[in-house]
Amino acid sequence: MYKSQWKQAVMTLAGAFGVALLVNWGVLTFFGQKSADRAEHSLVGILLLMGYMAIRAESQAHTGRAIGVFFLALLPCYLGTVFPDLDITLLGIGSHRNPLFHSSLSYLMLVLLVGRQPGFLHTVVAGYGVGVASHLWWDVLDYGDVRWLPGGAIDRLWLGVHGLLCLITPGRRWLRVSRPGP
16 A cells, blocks of 8 residues: 555544544534443444445445435444443343343344334434444453353354454444445
């Protein structure tokens, strides 16, 4: 890679990270969140959504559409980063990282509900899936001890596989940036 290409790549990544920080700050402010853990989860979700959108954008000609899809998927992505921690609110801190909440189950239920319906709902559900995936993968790195599982590698395998399921099931084709061909 030439020096100018490296410079362009670094500038693009720095700009994208800056945008992610600003968007994360805006979302956290909008929802009145002050927790550092919440900020970490939502930032990781936004960064994963940005990366996912960059991969899904098939050409530079669709940049405007990619930005629109990103903003349509942003709120559901944030909600996806929040959902797994609802086990604390509903079941108490002793049940945190309940395998029903820290899995792809909520995402897969939404996929079944939306089914083959046309429209923006696919983008909304896919954004939610990206958010759940980011939460689960961040817990893998932050050693998420999943309740009712033996621990260690099995916990991480559970979180990692379920995070992957949120990205490789129908949602991956639902965040299409380019218009479908004839």
